[in-house]
Structures are given as C-alpha cells and as structure tokens.
Amino acid sequence: MxxxxxxxxxxxxxxxxxxxxxxxxxxxxxxxxxxxxxxxxxxxxxxxxxxxxxxxxxxxxxxxxxxxxxxxxxxxxxxxxxxxxxxxxxxxxxxxxxxxxxxxxxxxxxxxxxxxxxxxxxxxxxxxxxxxxxxxxxxxDACLPMPETWAAVPCPDGCTVCYDACPFHAIGRKGLCVTECMRYHMQGTEYPEAVYEKQISHMGCEVCQHVCPHNAPLKRSAPTEEVRRAFDLRRLVEGDTKAARELVGRNKTGNGKLTVEAIRFAARQGLYRSEIEKALETSPFPAVQRAAEAVLQRNFTET
Ligand code: SF4
Ligand code: SF4
Structure with missing residues (x-):
C-alpha cells in the first residue's frame, strides 16, 4: 500500500x-x-x-x-x-x-x-x-509507520526580517504571539478597524512569508484569468462573490465576508462609490451594510 x-x-x-x-x-x-x-x-x-x-x-x-x-x-x-x-x-x-x-x-x-x-x-x-x-x-490502517525525519534550517538567531515587517508587531524574539497576529482577528465576517487599515490581501496576511529569506528561492506564480475574474474588485463590491467563494471555500466566506473586504479595499483607493452606496441599500448582509456605511462616511464624504 x-x-x-x-x-x-x-x-x-x-x-x-x-x-x-x-x-x-x-x-x-x-x-x-x-x-x-x-x-x-x-x-x-x-x-x-x-x-x-x-x-x-x-x-x-x-x-x-x-x-x-x-x-x-x-x-x-x-x-x-x-x-x-x-x-x-x-x-x-x-x-x-x-x-x-x-x-x-x-x-x-x-x-x-x-x-x-x-x-x-x-x-x-x-x-x-x-x-x-x-x-x-x-x-x-492501510499500513504501518515508517518514521523518518526531514530537518529544515532553523531561523538564524539574528534574523529579524519578519519581526521588522509584521504590520501588527506580532513577532517577537521568541516567536509569534498568536493572539497579536492579524489572522487571529480575521476569523469572523468583520474585523477590527486596525486590520482593515493594514490588510493587503483577502482573508489573511502573508507579509511575514513574503519577506522570509527561506521563501525567497521559491518560484512565484500569478493568478489565472479565472481567479482574477472571480476576484474582480467591482464584482465583489457588488456582492457577486459566488465564483470567488467556490475558489477559496464557501464555509470560510459566509455573510458577505469577501464583499466587506472588497468595500474596504475599494474605499482605500477611492473606487466604486456608487456600487458601495448600492450595497448599503440592497445587501442582505448587515456586515456589508455596516462596511458600506463606515466607508461612505469616512472615505467619500469630501467628494
Ligand atoms: S501573518 Fe501578518 S500579522 Fe501575522 S505574524 Fe505574519 S506578518 Fe504579522
Ligand atoms: S524572516 Fe524567516 S528566517 Fe527570519 S526570523 Fe522570520 S521566519 Fe525566521
């Protein structure tokens, strides 16, 4: 076997x-x-x-x-x-x-x-x-164990690259403080304001992985056209999240989570005001309505 x-x-x-x-x-x-x-x-x-x-x-x-x-x-x-x-x-x-x-x-x-x-x-x-x-x-029960180890190089004592880059200062000399990490605060539909201010990518944070020298040799790829279409920002703001949710898991993205994130991303760039206004009026999700209301007051009041 x-x-x-x-x-x-x-x-x-x-x-x-x-x-x-x-x-x-x-x-x-x-x-x-x-x-x-x-x-x-x-x-x-x-x-x-x-x-x-x-x-x-x-x-x-x-x-x-x-x-x-x-x-x-x-x-x-x-x-x-x-x-x-x-x-x-x-x-x-x-x-x-x-x-x-x-x-x-x-x-x-x-x-x-x-x-x-x-x-x-x-x-x-x-x-x-x-x-x-x-x-x-x-x-x-198809087989029995065949224990083997596979050692990897530990973090150099002096490396503080992820420590310095972490937007939440969640990494200390002794390692990660889980409850300080941005991801810890992103498990529900809505996040603390500090997360929305620092969030770069949907559903989590990868800053400490992007900067780690042990990941540097890895080949990068780019999202496929299918993925890009599914995650089109306007589409998500408008509440059309079906395709994106299929790609990242419906169980992790309920109650308008991706639309809330998209509204926050769009607002930071000053984009899609009318779509956000429509989301405020028509979204079935209270979290989406709250996100729309918050950014319309904060990011678009002067225009
Ligand atoms: S995932 Fe982001 S917030 Fe969490 S430790 Fe890494 S860089 Fe910091
Ligand atoms: S950047 Fe990578 S190698 Fe350096 S401390 Fe962080 S996890 Fe370790």
Whole structure:
C-alpha cells in the first residue's frame, strides 16, 4: 500500500507523504487552551482515531503570488488541497481499508516527528518548499509507520526580517504571539478597524512569508484569468462573490465576508462609490451594510 498511497497522493498534488506513528501533542494542547484556536483538533491522535495503525502526513506545496496581489495564493491552495485530500482519502478507502481525514494539528504533528522547523513567524517550514505548503493528517490502517525525519534550517538567531515587517508587531524574539497576529482577528465576517487599515490581501496576511529569506528561492506564480475574474474588485463590491467563494471555500466566506473586504479595499483607493452606496441599500448582509456605511462616511464624504 505504501507505493499505492504515494502514487495516488502525488497524482493529487501532494509531493511528500510521511508514514508516522501517533504522538502526544501536549504543547499544542496548552497553546490551544490559551488561544482558543481550533479546539476540535485532537492532541492525542491515537485516542481520537483508535482504528488507525498509521498517520499519513501529506504535503501540498504551492507557489506564492507577488506580494502586491490582493488575492492570496494560500487560500486558493488550501481549498484545492482540501478537495484533493478528501479525494485521496476516498481512493485509499476504496481499497477496503480504514481511512479518514484526521482532525490533528498537522504542524505540531510534523514538528513532533522532526519534520521541518517552525519559523519565528510561527509557520512550519520544509526544505525546498519554505512555508508555502498546506499539510494534512490522514488516519488509516492501510499500513504501518515508517518514521523518518526531514530537518529544515532553523531561523538564524539574528534574523529579524519578519519581526521588522509584521504590520501588527506580532513577532517577537521568541516567536509569534498568536493572539497579536492579524489572522487571529480575521476569523469572523468583520474585523477590527486596525486590520482593515493594514490588510493587503483577502482573508489573511502573508507579509511575514513574503519577506522570509527561506521563501525567497521559491518560484512565484500569478493568478489565472479565472481567479482574477472571480476576484474582480467591482464584482465583489457588488456582492457577486459566488465564483470567488467556490475558489477559496464557501464555509470560510459566509455573510458577505469577501464583499466587506472588497468595500474596504475599494474605499482605500477611492473606487466604486456608487456600487458601495448600492450595497448599503440592497445587501442582505448587515456586515456589508455596516462596511458600506463606515466607508461612505469616512472615505467619500469630501467628494
Ligand atoms: S501573518 Fe501578518 S500579522 Fe501575522 S505574524 Fe505574519 S506578518 Fe504579522
Ligand atoms: S524572516 Fe527570519 S526570523 Fe522570520 S521566519 Fe524567516 S528566517 Fe525566521
């Protein structure tokens, strides 16, 4: 089954598969209890998935976009890889074995097994891929563990590049303070005003990844025309978010989230006033109405 799993994974964009035993993740549990992030994940994978004889850690690399892009390559890759991993799980299960996607903190699981390194920006970094990866854990009884490590170069002591660039000053000498990171405050439909002032790309922040020298050798790509059309700013301001939501995940973009962001981006550039006025009148989403009202008062009053 090892070769079958690797071949099926590679066909779906997963360039590495690790066959790992379970491992307790008490440090992750302690951090989760402090931040409240992802409480559904299992810190004891064996307890959460008692039928599993092996946990597969699968790695889906992606190419970042230019830092000036308003569209995030990560969220597109995240959605694409999520569908790919579900498909991979189905393909393995079709062989008559137990297999399911595991709610296990993949970064902590990888680090526990000596795979990659955690940068001061908090992200998992792997050799050759930097932090530009989506990782998942799969529980299965299709095979047994074949533990291997895959060491990456840790952050140099003196490197403060991400520390200096972080717009929220969330990275200190000891690493990331999760609750200070912009992304921590972007989980709902509406964000604090400070986020809207600094936000460059939809749904998250990638500044610390763009500046990290370990990501510098990675080849950049550009959004396809389909993606550009889906994320056309006017289109999003007008509330036509269907295509964009399909690309980045409907479950992450409900209640007008992308339109709220688009209104904020447009207002900063002085664009689409009449479309924003229309959104105020016609949007079914209170968050969109509040965003429109706020920017019409603040960004367009003098014109
Ligand atoms: S994602 Fe943005 S806000 Fe968060 S640590 Fe990185 S640069 Fe700072
Ligand atoms: S910018 Fe420097 S300190 Fe920050 S994650 Fe990259 S190597 Fe580490």
């Amino acid at each position: 090892y070769e079958f799993i690797q071949t099926e994974a590679a066909a779906r964009g997963f360039e590495k598969v690790f066959f790992l035993p379970s491992a307790l993740l008490p440090e992750w549990k302690a951090a989760e209890e402090q931040t409240g992030v992802a409480p559904h994940l299992h810190w004891d994978p064996a307890a959460g998935y008692p039928k599993a004889t092996c946990f597969l850690l699968v790695v889906f690399p992606y190419s970042p976009f230019d830092p000036t892009e308003r569209i995030s390559a990560y969220y597109l890759a995240s959605q694409k890889s999520y569908h790919a991993v579900k498909d991979l799980v189905a393909a393995i299960a079709e062989q008559g074995v137990y297999c399911e996607l595991a709610d296990v903190p993949a970064r902590a699981f990888a680090l526990k097994h000596g795979i990659g390194v955690q940068g001061k920006n908090g992200l998992l970094r792997l050799p050759g891929y930097g932090s530009r990866i989506a990782v998942y854990v799969i529980a299965t």
